[in-house]
Amino acid sequence: MAAEAVAARGGAAGEPAGDAPLLGERARDLYLVILREGGRWPMAEVPAQDEEPVRELLDLGLLESSLADACYRAVNPRVVGGRISEDLRSAGTRLLVRAQEMPDLLADLTRAYDATPRSVDRSGEVRHVHDIDVIRRRVDQLFAEADGEILSAQPGGSFPPSLLAEWTRRTQPFLAGGGVGRLLFEPAARSDGPTVSYVLAAAELGARFRVLGESFKRMTIFDRRLVVLPASAQYASAAFVEDPAVVAFLVGLFERDWQRAEPVQWRADTVDIAGLPLPAQVGRMLSQGLTQRAIATRLSLSERTVAGHISRLRELYDAETLFQLGWLMRAATDDLDGEPVR
Missing domain, CATH: 3.30.870.10 (Endonuclease Chain A)
Incomplete structure (x- = not known):
């Protein structure tokens, strides 16, 4: 009974409880109360609201019924824990064996499925x-x-x-x-x-x-x-x-x-970069994420000329790499623009 009670608190049938609590909070408190009363509790004194917690304790084996004196008696948790552990290990072994057998048990159905012609679903062409x-x-x-x-x-x-x-x-x-x-x-x-x-x-x-x-x-x-x-x-x-x-x-x-992608600032007074000096155009495009080749194509320049402008910008921003330069220039642009429109 105790092992089944533990399994019932798990997910799928027969699985251990995992992170699920072994006992409800009220059942745990009730067990401590019974211990303070000397480990026994007359059945006639169980209030209606405690019937479910008592049932939890009985199912788990932490309480046992003594019909001779009509009392519930507390059971040593160490004994209960050892018994549940053994039951769970046995159940786990059975599940592992079952899992290994499952492909063979379904082999004939698998062969029939593989041999069945499939109809083509044309609902989403x-x-x-x-x-x-x-x-x-x-x-x-x-x-x-x-x-x-x-x-x-x-x-x-x-x-x-x-x-x-x-x-x-x-x-x-x-x-x-x-x-x-x-x-x-x-x-x-x-x-x-x-x-x-x-x-x-x-x-x-x-x-x-x-x-x-x-x-x-x-x-x-x-x-x-x-x-x-x-x-x-x-x-x-x-x-x-x-x-x-x-x-x-x-x-x-x-x-x-x-x-x-990045959320950025969109401004109604966007600067027309075509009217900016050539180095500024290169810098603006670089901060927008364009590659050196893409910048050269857009400005109808050679990549060597663009590389010269980028080299001077790297000195200006004290950037060691092209990647770092792009981020520094983008940060400078965002500081001027303010908070982004998302």
């Missing part, structure tokens, strides 16, 4: 659309039907005003209705005035934005059940993915990138 107008109408519908969360990753430093206007038209009703939106940008997007204006307006409605200074894939996820992906390099076609396994994988990618 990928639909490719190659018409821009059809894609836009479908995305409009998805925004209108979404009622929980929209996750979006949008690489690129700037976006056409027409696209930003389209985003505003779609996201404002969704956010105003209580929807949750999270959007991931590249650091260079902070220098694009129209993009910053979109971010500030959406942030007022509760959207959250982060920037990630490394490569990531463009996607939009609706309620964690459908993902829209570009299906061509020119974004002239799109794939609408509903397969649960693929959707879960893409959600995992987004969450991984979101954790690596």
Whole structure:
């Protein structure tokens, strides 16, 4: 009985109790009271509220009934503990033997399962659309039907005003209705005035934005059940993915990138870095996470010229490595900008 009482306090049938208490607090206190009374307690004196704690003590073996004098008598816990330990060891041995036998016991069922042809689940296929107008109408519908969360990753430093206007038209009703939106940008997007204006307006409605200074894939996820992906390099076609396994994988990618990204300050008075001196442009891009090669490409300079500017910036910031320089410059920029919009 004692071993069964211990097992009953565990998780699955027959498992030890683990971290579960062996006795309830009231049962433990009651045992101490009985000891103070000389180790015996008349059955007739047990109040109704103590019947369950008494049952616990009896099940565990810490109390025994003496019908001769109608009393409960305390049992030495050392004796009870040794008996329960032995019972549990025996039960554990039986479980180990059972576990080793289980594959053989189910072998015939396993062979039958492996030999059964599988029907293909086509409930979540990928639909490719190659018409821009059809894609836009479908995305409009998805925004209108979404009622929980929209996750979006949008690489690129700037976006056409027409696209930003389209985003505003779609996201404002969704956010105003209580929807949750999270959007991931590249650091260079902070220098694009129209993009910053979109971010500030959406942030007022509760959207959250982060920037990630490394490569990531463009996607939009609706309620964690459908993902829209570009299906061509020119974004002239799109794939609408509903397969649960693929959707879960893409959600995992987004969450991984979101954790690596940073919340930053988005300012309405964003400086147009094109009007800054060349070394300042290099420094601003470096603080945004762009690589030396990416900076050279954007400024139409050789990598050697960019390396010269970076070398002088390292001396200015007393940075030993390029990684350290980027962090020092980013910290300086954040100090000027203030608290981030998240």
